[in-house]
Amino acid sequence: MGENDSIGAIARAVRDACRLVVLTGAGVSAESGTPTFRDAMTGLWASFNPEQLATPEAFDRDPELVTRWYDHRRLGCMACEPNPGHRALAELERRVVGSGRSFLLLTQNVDRLHQRAGSNAVVELHGTIMVWRCTKTGREVMPPPTPMSEYPTRTEAGGLLRPCVVWFGEMLPESALEAALSSLGECDVFLSVGTSALVQPAAGFVFEARRAGAVTCEINPQDTAITGWIDHAARGPSGRILPAIVEAAFGDGAAA
Numbered sequence: 418m419g420e421n422d423s424i425g426a427i428a429r430a431v432r433d434a435c436r437l438v439v440l441t442g443a444g445v446s447a448e449s450g451t452p453t454f455r456d457a458m459t460g461l462w463a464s465f466n467p468e469q470l471a472t473p474e475a476f477d478r479d480p481e482l483v484t485r486w487y488d489h490r491r492l493g494c495m496a497c498e499p500n501p502g503h504r505a506l507a508e509l510e511r512r513v514v515g516s517g518r519s520f521l522l523l524t525q526n527v528d529r530l531h532q533r534a535g536s537n538a539v540v541e542l543h544g545t546i547m548v549w550r551c552t553k554t555g556r557e558v559m560p561p562p563t564p565m566s567e568y569p570t571r572t573e574a575g576g577l578l579r580p581c582v583v584w585f586g587e588m589l590p591e592s593a594l595e596a597a598l599s600s601l602g603e604c605d606v607f608l609s610v611g612t613s614a615l616v617q618p619a620a621g622f623v624f625e626a627r628r629a630g631a632v633t634c635e636i637n638p639q640d641t642a643i644t645g646w647i648d649h650a651a652r653g654p655s656g657r658i659l660p661a662i663v664e665a666a667f668g669d670g671a672a673a
């Protein structure tokens with residue numbers, strides 16, 4: 418199936434969806450300049466070993482290093498702008514919800530670019546780097562768009578500030594997982610965008626969708642761990658493919 422055929426098939430699916438669930442990963446933010454995790458040479462992991470930074474043990478061992486790294490990433494995300502792929506997903510939500518159908522965006526990303534692009538129905542499976550909390554009281558704060566004044570940052574309660582992201586070895590926010598599984602159990606179209614689908618539980622979402630009888634779609638320049646269970650795969654960057662799908666589904670030249 419050629420790229421245009423895949424775009425047409427996905428466009429028809431999202432146009433006719435009654436309960437659309439979208440899953441995104443780092444690839445949807447790649448064209449905004451935020452690094453993915455596993456892409457060779459460009460991914461975050463080309464420059465550091467995740468176990469050194471993205472675990473509670475790493476934070477306990479070296480809170481200064483971990484705080485510096487996450488504050489650097491937080492400011493990096495703030496300096497990025499949503500790309501046409503983010504905006505197309507926000508338009509897709511408006512179109513689906515505006516016609517009385519249900520839409521939910523499940524993201525593994527912590528950069529909040531979906532919300533900055535106008536998406537509202539967003540579940541942050543891995544939390545967000547934009548909100549930090551006190552390790553002693555759990556009180557949450559949203560640090561200003563400037564570097565933190567000290568690393569690590571102490572709180573009035575005598576704790577430390579840590580980012581509200583899910584670290585390796587930590588559980589996902591229960592409410593996020595419940596919302597995701599509930600929506601997947603009822604969806605009729607599932608669209609996976611920009612994720613390698615290697616990390617659970619997101620890697621298993623396509624099976625939940627298939628169990629519900631959904632049409633499954635994928636947008637990624639490459640095959641992924643779930644491509645074998647995908648009905649329609651569009652191979653290319655989401656910043657180009659997603660706007661083409663929304664245009665084909667709802668634009669003047671809407672898919673017949």
Ligand code: OAD
Nearest residue numbers: 442443444447453454455525611612613614616637654655
């Ligand atoms: P990965 O880096 O594992 O995968 C990024 C995916 O995006 C790959 O499949 C790329 O082919 C694809 N990609 C690259 N550029 C793209 C583009 N322009 N358009 C569309 N796709 C593109 O990132 P994730 O799958 O998000 O978890 O990783 C999932 C989780 O693994 C992350 O949330 C993180 C990590 O462990 C935690 O930190 C808890």
